[in-house]
Amino acid sequence: MSALPAHDALLSLRGLTTVFPTRHGEVRAADGVDLDVRPGECLGVVGESGSGKTVTFLSVLDLVRRPGRIEAGTIVFDGRDLRRLPPEALRAIRGRDIAMTMQDALTALNPAFTVGAQIAEVLEAHGRATGRSALDRAVQLLEQVGVPDPARRVGVYPHQLSGGLRQRAMIAAALACQPRLLIADEPTTALDVTIQAQVLDLIADMRQRLGMSVVLITHDLGIVAERCDRVVVMYAGQVVESGPTRQVIGAPAHPYTAGLLASMPRLNQTRAAIRPIEGQIPDPARLPPGCRFEPRCPRRRSECLQPVPMRDIVRAERAFGARAVRCVLAGAAP
Numbered sequence: 001m002s003a004l005p006a007h008d009a010l011l012s013l014r015g016l017t018t019v020f021p022t023r024h025g026e027v028r029a030a031d032g033v034d035l036d037v038r039p040g041e042c043l044g045v046v047g048e049s050g051s052g053k054t055v056t057f058l059s060v061l062d063l064v065r066r067p068g069r070i071e072a073g074t075i076v077f078d079g080r081d082l083r084r085l086p087p088e089a090l091r092a093i094r095g096r097d098i099a100m101t102m103q104d105a106l107t108a109l110n111p112a113f114t115v116g117a118q119i120a121e122v123l124e125a126h127g128r129a130t131g132r133s134a135l136d137r138a139v140q141l142l143e144q145v146g147v148p149d150p151a152r153r154v155g156v157y158p159h160q161l162s163g164g165l166r167q168r169a170m171i172a173a174a175l176a177c178q179p180r181l182l183i184a185d186e187p188t189t190a191l192d193v194t195i196q197a198q199v200l201d202l203i204a205d206m207r208q209r210l211g212m213s214v215v216l217i218t219h220d221l222g223i224v225a226e227r228c229d230r231v232v233v234m235y236a237g238q239v240v241e242s243g244p245t246r247q248v249i250g251a252p253a254h255p256y257t258a259g260l261l262a263s264m265p266r267l268n269q270t271r272a273a274i275r276p277i278e279g280q281i282p283d284p285a286r287l288p289p290g291c292r293f294e295p296r297c298p299r300r301r302s303e304c305l306q307p308v309p310m311r312d313i314v315r316a317e318r319a320f321g322a323r324a325v326r327c328v329l330a331g332a333a334p
Contacts, residue, residue, distance in 0.1 A: 008038060008039070009036035009037060009038055009076075010037050010038060010039045010077065010078060010180060010181060010213050011036065011037040011060065011075075011076070011077050011098075011181060011213070012035075012036050012037075012074075012075075012076045012077075013033050013034060013035050013036075013056070013060070013073065013074070013075055013076075014034050014073055014074045014076075015032050015033075015034065015072055015073035015074065016030055016032070016033040016034075016056060016059060016070070016072070016073035016074075016075065017030060017031055017032055017033075017070070017071045017072040017073050018030040018055050018056070018059045018064055018068060018069070018070050018071065019068065019069060019071045020067065020068040021067050022285055024285035024286070025285060027284040027285050028071075028237050028284065029052050029055040029068070029237055029284065030052045030055050030056045030059060030237050031052070031236075031237035031238050032072075032073070032238065033052070033056050033073070033234075033237075033238070033239055034239060034310065035056075035232050035239060035242065037181060037213050037215055038213065039180075039211075039213055040207075040211055040212070040213055041213055041214075041229045041230065042204075042207065042213070042214040042215075042216060042227060042228045042229050043213070043214070043215050043216070043228060043229065043230050043231070043232065044216050044218065044223070044224030044227070044228030044230070044231040044232070044245065045057075045215060045216070045217045045218070045231075045232045045234060046218055046219060046220070046221055046224055046231060046232070046233055046234070046260065047219065047233060047234035047235055048219060048235070048281050049219065049281075050236075050281050050284070051234040051235050051236060051237070051281065052234050052236070052237040052238070053185075053217045053234055054103075054185055054217060055068075055237075056234070057100065057183045057185065057215060057217065058100075059075070060075055060077075060082065060098065060183070061090075061094050061098060061100060061183075062082070062087075062090055062094075063094075063100075070083065077093065077097070077098065077181075078097070078180070092126070095122055095125065095126060095174075095176075095177060095179070096126045096177040096179065097177075097179055097180050097181065098179055098180070098181045098183065099174035099175065099177070099179040099181070099182050099183070100174065100182075100183040100184075100185065101167075101170050101171055101174050101182070101183070101184050101185060101187055102170070102185055103185050103186040103189045104189065104190070105158070105163070105166035105167045105169070105170040106158060106159065106163075106166055108170055109158040109166065109169065109170060109173075110158075111157060111158055111159060112157075113157075114154065114155050114156060114157055115138075115142070115153060115154060115155075115156055115157070115158060115161070115169045116135050116138040116139070116142075116153075116154030116155055117135075118169075118173055119134075119137075119138035119141055119142070119154075119169070119172055119173045119176055120134035120135050120137070120138050122173050122176040122177060123137055123138070123176050123177070126177050128176070128177055135154060137176070138154050138172070138176075139151050139154050141172040141173075141175065141176055142154060142168070142169065142172050144172070144175075144206075145168040145169075145171050145172045145175070145202055145206070146168055146198070146202060147165055147168050147169065147172070153165070153169075163190060163191055163195070164191055164195035164198065164199065167187060167191065167195075167199050168199070168202065171184075171187075171199075171202060171203065171206070175206055175210070178210050178212075179210075179212060180212055180213065181212060181213045181214075181215070182203070182206075182207070182212055182213070182214050182215070183214075183215045183217070184203055184214060184215065184216050184217065185217045186217055186218055186219070187199050187200070187203065187216070187218075188200065188218070188220075188223070200223065200227060203216075204227065216228055221249065221260050221261060221264060222264060224245060224249075225245060225249045228245050229244070229245060230242070230243065230244055230245055231243070231244075231245045231248050231249070233248070233254065233256065233257050233260070235256050235281070235292060235293055236281055236282055236284065236287060236292035236293070237284065237292075238292060238326060239310065239324075239326065240254045240256055240257070240293065240325065240326045240327070241253055241254040241256075241257045241323075241324070241325045241326070241327075242323065242324050242325075243322070243323030243324065244323065247323055248323070249261065253323070253325040253327065253329075253330050254293075254325050254326065254327045254330070255293060255297045255298065255299050255327065255329070256277070256293045256296075256297075259275075259277040259296075260277070262274075262275040262277075263275060263276045263277055277296055278296055278298075279295060279296040280296075282295065288305075289305060289306075289307075290304050290305040290306045290307055290308065291304040291305075291307075291308050291326070291327070291328070299329060301328075303328045304328060308326050308327060308328055309326065310324045310325070310326050311324060311325060311326075311330060312324050
């Protein structure tokens, strides 16, 4: 069953499966992923490391490194299946209509080129500006994302900037062509709490200013609760729960989502009250035969040993679509 109806989605994934060959056989890093991103919304995608979050969205942009490959599924953006486009047409969309910021700005930015040159390259690649005008535009973009003294910093190299300023410079490059969709992959990694808030405020501000959609990939449900309209929870390459953020956070229907929430520290909470999820995410080459969370699930029973499809459990307001969960324990309404 589809995770959400795609009646007005800007980006719609159905059955997306991305595999990597290993000595133990092919690993499905993303396995039958269904999700939608609607115009103007912020979608949070959460899960532990190795759950398939980043691979899913690298697949959208055809940036999966070989020998990895997309094996099946559709990737429809603005009514066009990106998998059916010729490489040059997809390159035109990448960076212009869909942009992605990576987890570590220091490794994502090229250390051999100045920050300004890398922003200008995006503009030149998509015919937005050339030469001096591209560099002038780079200064404007750095100013828009809150980089102090942008006229000077346009000429510095990534290693000469702090972590927060590098993150802002990477966002400036991603926003250079005013994309319709920004995919932000762990944008607050390795930043202190104050800088984290500033980066997230910047993304929210640019989303409002440009009217773009945002996919916020994170492992932090607290960030999702504060920033996102809807949330998709992934585990071992599959979507296990999706729906409006307030409903999913307020009444999680999947035991994994509940476990993530229980493991989050809260104000005025004792250390003993934090309940981590026992065990580890399964080896992707040796997945359980049924529900992939079954070996770690405190509520597991015999039915969990069989594959579990996604199922709608409650209808939400039309703007945000259906809520869905991959669990035999899900009833009609949580």
